[in-house]
Amino acid sequence: MSDGPTITTIAQRAGVSIASVSRVLNGLPTKAETERRVMSAARELGYVPNSVARSLKSRRSNQVGFAMADIGNPVYLAMIREIQPVLKAAGYRLVLHSTNVDAADEIDVLRGLGERYIDGLIMIPLRVTGEHLKMFASARAPIVIIGSVPEGTPVDNVRTDSREGVRLAVEHLHGLGRRRIGFVNGPLDTVPGAARSAAYAEALAALGLPYDPDLVEVGDFYRPEGARAAGRLVERVPDLDALLCANDLIALGALDVLRRERRRVPEEVAVASMDDTDLATVAWPPLTSVSLGSAERGRAAAELLLDRLAHGARAPRVVTVEPRLVVRASTLGEETS
Amino acid sequence: MSDGPTITTIAQRAGVSIASVSRVLNGLPTKAETERRVMSAARELGYVPNSVARSLKSRRSNQVGFAMADIGNPVYLAMIREIQPVLKAAGYRLVLHSTNVDAADEIDVLRGLGERYIDGLIMIPLRVTGEHLKMFASARAPIVIIGSVPEGTPVDNVRTDSREGVRLAVEHLHGLGRRRIGFVNGPLDTVPGAARSAAYAEALAALGLPYDPDLVEVGDFYRPEGARAAGRLVERVPDLDALLCANDLIALGALDVLRRERRRVPEEVAVASMDDTDLATVAWPPLTSVSLGSAERGRAAAELLLDRLAHGARAPRVVTVEPRLVVRASTLGEETS
DNA sequence: AGCGCTTGTGTAAACGTTTACCGTTTTCGA
DNA sequence: TCGAAAACGGTAAACGTTTACACAAGCGCT
Secondary structure, eight states: OOSOOOHHHHHHHHTSOHHHHHHHHTTOOOOHHHHHHHHHHHHHHTOOOOHHHHHHHHTOOOEEEEEESOTTSHHHHHHHHHHHHHHHHTTOEEEEEEOTTOHHHHHHHHHHGGGTSOSEEEEOOSSOOHHHHHHHHHOSSOEEEESOOOTTOSSEEEEEOHHHHHHHHHHHHHHTTOOOEEEEEOOTTSHHHHHHHHHHHHHHHHTTOOOOGGGEEEOOSSHHHHHHHHHHHHHHOTTOOEEEESSHHHHHHHHHHHHHTTOOTTTTOEEEEESOOTHHHHSSSOOEEEEOOHHHHHHHHHHHHHHHHHHOOOOOOEEEEOOEEEOOTTTSGGGOO | OOSOOOHHHHHHHHTSOHHHHHHHHTTOOOOHHHHHHHHHHHHHHTOOOOHHHHHHHHTOOOEEEEEESOTTSHHHHHHHHHHHHHHHHTTOEEEEEEOTTOHHHHHHHHHHGGGTSOSEEEEOOSSOOHHHHHHHHHOSSOEEEESOOOTTOSSEEEEEOHHHHHHHHHHHHHHTTOOOEEEEEOOTTSHHHHHHHHHHHHHHHHTTOOOOGGGEEEOOSSHHHHHHHHHHHHHHOTTOOEEEESSHHHHHHHHHHHHHTTOOTTTTOEEEEESOOTHHHHSSSOOEEEEOOHHHHHHHHHHHHHHHHHHOOOOOOEEEEOOEEEOOTTTSGGGOO
16 A cells, blocks of 8 residues: 555554554553564554644644744844754744735734644734734734734743844944934834834934934835935935944945945944844944844744743743844954955 | 634534535535525634644645755755745645754654655755665655755756856856866765865866865865865965855855955955855855855755645656856956955 | 452544535426 | 426544543452
């Protein structure tokens, strides 16, 4: 037969009942003789247990979902790299969902929780809509959200203090004597976009700098648009002396433009960004970037989820990862040759 | 009850049998009245079908596995980016396996095929051992291998002509007048390492250049070791005028070293690499790199797998993606300011 | 020898679907 | 109005496990 052997096949060959086979395979106490016969039958037949049937009975799929906007963004990659081994060590497989920056797609993934093909979900929503909150509340499996959610949302939550992160960067630039600090942001209706926008204004205020709308440009979170947005900014504000970018990809675009415009970095324009992905150390000059602890957040999310899967109900927990400024040559030029 | 509604729950509420519920939910012909009652019961209960039970019955999991050595390598990322949407459009979920450069892990994944939690597998083995071949032959679900496999292996196969790729790079460097062309490779007992090693020797021979073992260094496929290996090479061969790196990560390491040693790129040492990942355009100077068509290979692999899943048995197919040299400033210096 | 206890095993139900099969109802034409 | 055919829907089996329950055998004890 082309179909694989099942416990029934084994039972026949070993001359025992399927219950005994199951018990042997699961290490429950059995007489030595039975165990021997079952084991050798299983080996001869090349038996592999059917995990679908097992899941149906046990009501656990041993799979965990990870949903993010776009697998192309290295910040998510850094998270997956941490999440995957943690889950694997605990016996869970990772099901990947790249939602294409599409909120409807995210809702679909949440609905998928009801299908029971995953035991839990780690999600980084780009926007948190009312629909999201409704799904969170009614979800039949644990959810860990990376990013901010409203107080009282019944999910575990891993966040970073992006307000503090922006402050670190702005203060750093200010400390270098820069006073015309531009800001290239992503869409304001996204979670990070909104947070970083507010934080930028606050940070300026705290330093006694005026908020100048001319200094702000909004695009998306990717390199080409980052370049265009930075280009608009540079053209509009000739005396710009520093640029904060909402993530590393935007900063790469900004570097492209500054190079094209022959503005020296950091002498004329210091560039800082956020996320501190691997790209920051690949770029030239290497990017000063605020680490938002992507790896730690990934790990924390995986651990929160595993804890909840193991111990069931408990009050939702919030883990906050502190941002950390990593200074490189794009603001401190000594290394530039 | 805390457990979700099943078709039985719906059947009770709608006053019909579970068979009718199933039929309605699957769009089989039913009387309008029955359909109405089932649908409204389902909606009121917030019914979501249990995909595990469905899989058990249908013998299809609607999941596909993707196994690679290390999710941190951007070349795999480029593949996932193509694979994911193709699979998703066809209704398959993606289960990720990062095998940590561990052959035993790869075998485990292959064994997993028997567990039936995936309907097929796309794999990039770093080494193809006899055990691999045995598992390929006995696998109970379709496999697509990205990378070379021996003639006659019963799997679909997507490959790139890395021999030709190396030739393109070496010829390019030679055409620029370089004659001392170093080569920093990864482990020789890996599929790409072995192929590129042979191809380097061949390419030199074809150009009438002598093969000088001093010009070759072997490390791993990552940046730090790439830097060390390039360092050894530069120290040993002072008149080196070109460097071919077996992948972009190694090349980044090489650039680090050359910068530290104050060797100008490309004026003194031209650097070329392979894979042409995003990193090549982020590095400075931007890397001349041989594209091995990662995106195309990913897409082709996904399509081969879907085709086989849809149409069942057919002769194994081999798709070859042609390499393409992408010239950037690390060999052609005009753009360096 | 008879009793209860332990140990091991088999039978059968359950997990939540899909679907073959069959009986009932409806429809339609004569 | 009746009969045949078509449409519909219910019962039950099946997918491959795990496990509650019951039964049989073996044991030591009085």
